[in-house]
Amino acid sequence: MNPLKPLLGALLGAQIALAGTPASTDQPYRWRPVAIVGGGFVSGIAFQPAVPGLAYARTDMGGAYRRDSATGPWQPLLDGLPLKDVNLMGVESLAVDANDPDALYLACGTYTNPLVPNGAVLRSHDRGRTFQRTELPFKLGGNEGGRGNGERLAVDPNDGRVLYLGSRLAGLWRSTDSARSFQRVDAFPDSAWQRHESDGPPPSWGGSDGKATINFVLFDPSSGTRGQPSRTIYAGVSVVGRPGLWVSRDAGASWQPVPGGPAQHRPMRAALASDGRLYIAYASDPGPHRMKDGSVWRHDPRTQTWADITPERPSAAQPFGYATITVDPTHPQRLLASTAGRAKGDELFRSTDGGTTWQSLFATARFDAAAAPYVADTHLHWLYDVKINPANPDHALFTTGYGGWETLDLTAADKGQPTHWRVMAGGIEETVALALHSPTQGVPLVTAIGDYSGFVHTDLDKPAPGNPKPPFFGNTHDVTGAERAPEVIVRIGHARDGGKNLGYSLDGGKIWREPKTVPAGATTGDGFIAVSADGKAWVWTPKGALPHVTHDRGDTWTAVQGLPVGTRVIADRVNPQRFHAMALFDDQLFTSNDRGLTFTSRPLALPDGPVLRAAAGGHNRSDRGDDRGGQDRLYATPGREGDLWVAAFHGLYRAGDGKAFKQQPGVDEIHAFGFGRAAQGAKEPALYLVGTVSGRYGLFRSTDAAKTWQRINDDAHQWGLILQVNGDPKVFGRVYVGTHGRGVLYGDPQARAGAGNAARP
Template sequence: MRRSHLGAVVSALLVAAAVVATPFTAAGAPAAAAESYTWKNVRIDGGGFVPGIVFNPTEKDLIYARTDIGGMYRWEQARQSWTPLLDWVGADRWGWNGVVSVATDPVQTNRVYAAVGMYTTGWDPDNGAILRSADRGATWQATELPFKNGGNMPGRGMGERLAVDPNRNSILYYGAEGGNGLWRSTDFGATWAKVTNFPNVGNYRADPSDPNGYNGQNQGLTWVSFDRSTGTAGTATQTVYVGVADKENPVYRSTNGGASWERIAGQPTGYLAHKGVVDPVGGFLYIATSDTGGPYDGGKGDVWRFDRATGAWTRISPVPSTSTDAYFGYSGLTIDRQRPNTLMVATQTSWWPDAIFWRSTDGGATWTRIWEFTSYPNRSKRYTMDVSSVPWLTFGSNPAPPEEAPKLGWMNESVEIDPHDSNRFLYGTGATIYGSTDLTRWDAGDQFTIRPMVKGLEETAVLDLVSPPSGAPLISALGDIGGFRHTDLDAVPPMMFTQPNFTSTTSLDYAETKPAVLVGPATSPTRTAPTTATSRSPLTAGRPGSRAPSRPASTAAARSPRRPTAAGSSGRRATPASGWCTRSGSAPRGPRRRASRPTRPSSPTGSTRTSSTPSPAACSTSAPTAGRASPPRPPPACPPPATSSSRRCPAGRASCGWPARAGCGAPPTPGPPSPGWRR
């Protein structure tokens, strides 16, 4: 029997004219009618794509993370956990849970900014906004923009698009998507005006013919970076770099504080610059490029260094795009600010056998790789992984070498070395945030340890919940990672559903007289037609090795204390529906939520929260979902590489369903968006 879903979300009002808005103020915990409930998150720890991690360059341990539909977070060093900052977002502005960029102020470090908005298509009826806070996200004011932002659109891993002038921090720039150009604020983000003399609004579209428009948007401007050394405190920084989604003109520059702009001469062409990182000490701009905007695909790319003094561009790619070993683009570019010649860069997408990271201590002249093939399929590694705090990150998989579980990750758009501590780095994946606190062991030839650093960041798309009167207090139906049996609401469950193995569980119900018998439809990574299965007890996590790896996906959600249900999701083609059911085969009560395209939900996306009162707790939403949580792998029939040391795509990969045009390890070509599968 279904427990009722919980009530309405407090709405937030904003009145705007053009780009100058009456400030909207929201506290981190909005006022609400008195109630006897105390709310906490049910712990899952992560579960979706984290496209951006931003360290404050002047205050240690001040770190922010953004998600594509799950809001924004601030790191709490003492608790070693993340605090959600956008829980106040209500149903009337649900799209503001999509965060396309974050900027932290290097001068007045309490100031922080976020560019929010979910879709640039009609799926999100509201325009985007720039949020600003003077107390690290405890309260916010907003300026609505005259266009939409796409926190869950293609290219969302590029960035950061929003930047604060490190010398005159009242100045900010925002590089918009959708052909909307470059925008500037001179009053700490309160008002914004278009930079009309910026010459290029971008032209790259992932798929101009996409009938849904999702892949057809102009990905616009991709990042803004200041060269701090070209200004002094209180005066505007003179040199500003801007990335543009234009393969023939990917980087522009101003050398006079934005009075004029120019395409930098001699720049590399043919790829998109995902990242642009300035080294003000050495006078360099580094860019990482890929042949698509990502975050799921990308088969070629390079890393380049621009010398401000000489105007020379130098390709410093660990594996240049001209190499036969190149089957990936680059992203996740970062500099060690304590040692500016030390760089790291990641594959923007390398699905098989795993992501690759490189590290250089000489400005990119030479690189070492995080893992190498020895004799195929064996690999030597400079790292160890410990996922004991979030054990489900193995996805119940026990793959054959050279793959391993857990993976280093996928969709590694944001890799960041702590500017205050060379030993710490964090990086986002399609499922979590990983990090290390002994990174420099890499340089000594020793192994360093990578762990999940994601506690408090709850980013799952909650499609349904039940709280049976006996057994586990909560069973969840989630997008992309199936769901969990939560025996302890304050502990991370050891594994998602693996018997049967679902990509997304879309509804749940149990038999009133036999609550151990449950029913629910789901999408499956392996079934080609709707099926059912019987369950005499609540779904349990499978033993390691019992879960077939699903297509890559991620889940995301923002949290709100009281949530209505909502329908609709986003992204790519769902795998065929399957299900599990009661012995009698009774049909589930919940909707299957399959549609030709996403629909606007009636609430913001939701994570799981429970009440401390004795009554059963159940609150859920279905959500526009995004990214990819579970890692893919090639079908077993795919042959291994021709040589033990080859990094190339195995011969015959295309015949195994992995299109050759997308390069080694690329996922199958997706169809139009529909619920349960996020692209």
């Protein structure tokens, strides 16, 4: 992408009609989030001190957000990132310029894996409405270990042209032209950040966890004057057993370790008070996973003294660390510090005397989860950033693994009164959709969500009343239902608290039950589930295991005959006796006519020949896309018995009952595929496809069985990686989009988008 052009494009309206391929024209759509609220790790927050209420948030894999008022909704900033730039959806760090209210900088890059592209800094001078891009010669790890540390990117408060960026793998970098370019700071010694044996064994999760990454950069604004670079700069390095805090007192020309500081833990985050004192949170591990020990320290640069001000000491019986500490911008001795990794939920501590004494806030706090009821089932965790609003000392926010909380009466704690907290993540949608089910009658949508128990969405614009249970899932892998008995819905996932790995509803998602048993091999609740058209037969294929079928709602299970291990099965949408399955890379198609007990095979025989097996690419990806997506799968047509589609990564194929597959022209690549209600007067259901049609990538709809396609998204609505797409069988034109980190979206043609959930065919 040209760095001189805005990252987020405008709506495209040109018609494409290439020779020998179906025409592709744009259909304007209105896009809105399916309200879950939060759902992922908000890893950092920054207030813009020059504009009361203006704030930004970063996430580990779902982009960045802006909040224009102190308690308003968050607005997504990176929805325009296309699939080819999905690595930039993980935001490693963010920074604002205290003297430029419109400036925003994002250091983007999700993984340091050798197979992914390098990171980039996105710079904006209109509060994130448009961006320009600066490529970096190294990788960033926005979704790796230590992603809640920071901030690694910082703007000099005296000279906005100067930025520093601490990397994971390549040392310290500086820009002197407002992030248009970066140069390595060779004066920062390699020995400060390169890993060696004294750092101990590397943590076991998260890519660059084991590297001695530079966690934060801080400028001392009192060390310079406006228009000239600050002289004093601090850098925190994630090391143990040697100095973790470094300082430059000559605007970055030279660097020295700050003497006398703690070396038994890693510096995580730091805050510089207006009186010059430096506060640092330390932990044994980078986080957010696993934590054994930690502490909080205060450093006075004027006297070069250190003080251990740890609020509560971890122990072998209750191990934890400290994730962050923050200072009230209006009062240098008012502090907040958060724990990391406490088994029964983390804690937020408050001090009004510079850390000499502390009080626990959560012991008396009141929490209101009305804005996201599901969070009531999730303990407080991953409090890796806490901020106090510089325009209001009563307003504070802290992040969590599912969004975050905020209070408007923080100083009540100073009077011995409880603080009140509410969900602050309105507008943030950061879930990963693993499956979407829109029943033929009843609720609009049921979602299978990574890390959660899934949701039954009775109103697309309001959060679900909570997680469906029993069972309560820590991860939902698949959900589906019966075409002719829409009240039957079945979901599979990883059950918590000793529950079964399958749940089912017989009333459209109102009441959920567990089966008596689950099949052999279903130990983690993953794989795929299929439900016959009448809802009476369920076929479960656990990942890497033999498919099993039940005809009595899980009282008993029988091993399916005639299918290879791990074969995904789908139900015929008309005949309850029939199931279908495919082994794409073995060129086999399978059919069952006895409710899934036995399958017979025949050659798949795609017209362009057998398909080669995918080559692994890391992070669930291969040379045929993300293996959680909708490509390389078999689909059954609604309303037509035995009518099948193969949505292969490299093309689209269709076969009538018992007929040979025919390739559909113009489809070059598929990442997701699904059906929706037919257009008025049409004989075929609407088709929805994410991929490349006529050489153009996007989200497409066809109302004439793939003869022609319309692109229904635009360049401002691309959401990085899309894993799932499915139309609503009740409302023509409505489509659901499941993304990798930007939640679930739903779209309606603009002509009737204002009808909302009340829209009917």
